[in-house]
Amino acid sequence: MGIFFTLLAICACTPSQVETSLTSPLTKMVIQNASGTREVDIMKKPLITHIYTADPSAHVFEGRLYIYPSHDLDHDNPPTPDGDQYDMVDYHVFSLENMHSPPVDHGQVLHLADVPWAKKQMWAPDAAFKNGTYYFYFPARDHAGIFRIGAATSISPAGPFTPQPEFIPGSFSIDPCVFIDEDGKVYMVFGGLWGGQLEKWQKGYFDPAGVEPGDTEPALGPRVAKLSSDMLSFASPIEEISITAEDGQPLLAGDHARRFFEAAWLHKYNGAYYLSYSTGDTHFIAYATGQKPTGPFVFRGYVLNPVVGWTTHHSIVEFQGKWYLFYHDSSLSGGVSNKRNVKVAELVYNADGSIQTIEP
Numbered sequence: 594m595g596i597f598f599t600l601l602a603i604c605a606c607t608p609s610q611v612e613t614s615l616t617s618p619l620t621k622m623v624i625q626n627a628s629g630t631r632e633v634d635i636m637k638k639p640l641i642t643h644i645y646t647a648d649p650s651a652h653v654f655e656g657r658l659y660i661y662p663s664h665d666l667d668h669d670n671p672p673t674p675d676g677d678q679y680d681m682v683d684y685h686v687f688s689l690e691n692m693h694s695p696p697v698d699h700g701q702v703l704h705l706a707d708v709p710w711a712k713k714q715m716w717a718p719d720a721a722f723k724n725g726t727y728y729f730y731f732p733a734r735d736h737a738g739i740f741r742i743g744a745a746t747s748i749s750p751a752g753p754f755t756p757q758p759e760f761i762p763g764s765f766s767i768d769p770c771v772f773i774d775e776d777g778k779v780y781m782v783f784g785g786l787w788g789g790q791l792e793k794w795q796k797g798y799f800d801p802a803g804v805e806p807g808d809t810e811p812a813l814g815p816r817v818a819k820l821s822s823d824m825l826s827f828a829s830p831i832e833e834i835s836i837t838a839e840d841g842q843p844l845l846a847g848d849h850a851r852r853f854f855e856a857a858w859l860h861k862y863n864g865a866y867y868l869s870y871s872t873g874d875t876h877f878i879a880y881a882t883g884q885k886p887t888g889p890f891v892f893r894g895y896v897l898n899p900v901v902g903w904t905t906h907h908s909i910v911e912f913q914g915k916w917y918l919f920y921h922d923s924s925l926s927g928g929v930s931n932k933r934n935v936k937v938a939e940l941v942y943n944a945d946g947s948i949q950t951i952e953p
């Protein structure tokens with residue numbers, strides 16, 4: 594399916610920036626819950642339409658909303674267990690002045706060819722700001738075919754980003770999410786099953802024969818480590834995050850509707866830590882809450898019901914007084930799972946801190 598090449602209006606920006614003109618405005622939708630009705634903003638159409646984008650990590654930097662997504666290519670690689678259809682080679686950064694303004698494409702900010710340790714598959718990234726520097730984190734397969742996580746730096750949230758020559762020592766698997774707590778401590782949560790190889794690291798080293806635990810065994814959790822003060826290496830041992838049911842028992846590997854698969858995102862709301870993630874083959878964005886960024890977390894429910902396309906991946910951010918869920922689906926390509934597009938919807942919390950499930 595060909596991409597809709599939209600008309601691009603060149604804005605009064607630097608030459609590498611384009612302001613996308615076919616942006617769908619957020620529309621109001623009335624939702625009803627126990628405390629009455631409320632209008633929320635939801636974007637029914639893709640936010641970015643001139644290229645395919647996925648896995649949006651949203652952050653507020655310098656008063657603007659920045660989106661750090663994967664950049665899906667318009668190719669038709671057949672699906673494989675290694676996820677060869679997700680064969681991405683670069684990243685673009687986008688930003689919004691407010692939730693009703695068109696996104697600005699800041700252009701290509703990092704390319705595979707500039708990362709000496711990386712061979713292919715630049716998957717879901719994230720970004721962070723500390724000590725005057727912007728950090729961009731991204732997974733890719735190294736030259737041995739093993740997923741690692743790299744870091745790159747910039748003086749601007751819009752990049753371009755200069756990669757470190759080596760991946761983060763000790764890093765593995767995919768989908769880094771970097772969370773800076775109110776006390777200044779920085780955590781990276783990461784990991785993903787199947788194509789993301791997490792099940793191959795259960796012995797503490799890469800075992801190509803590694804498989805998911807049996808159905809009645811505890812499910813694998815995402816991994817977490819503190820980052821060093823220069824944000825470029827791990828400053829603590831890597832731990833596995835425990836996600837339990839309400840009775841305190843660990844979620845089981847056979848519990849595909851609730852167990853962690855990939856796409857971990859950590860945020861804080863009203864003093865509680867929220868770990869949200871994709872359940873993979875059941876296609877939900879689920880969430881669990883805890884008292885520490887390293888867990889344990891207790892499963893609470895779903896943030897987002899299944900979208901068009903196999904993968905689901907998101908971020909949660911507060912911007913200009915409201916909370917938003919950035920996510921993706923494959924509606925722009927008519928349902929092709931590796932040609933995805935970013936969307937956004939307002940996120941609503943109930944009084945007890947639970948999240949109202951969004952119907953995409």
Ligand code: FUB
Nearest residue numbers: 679716717855856904906
């Ligand atoms: O975009 C490639 C992979 O697909 C991501 O790393 C996963 O989270 C899934 O969205």
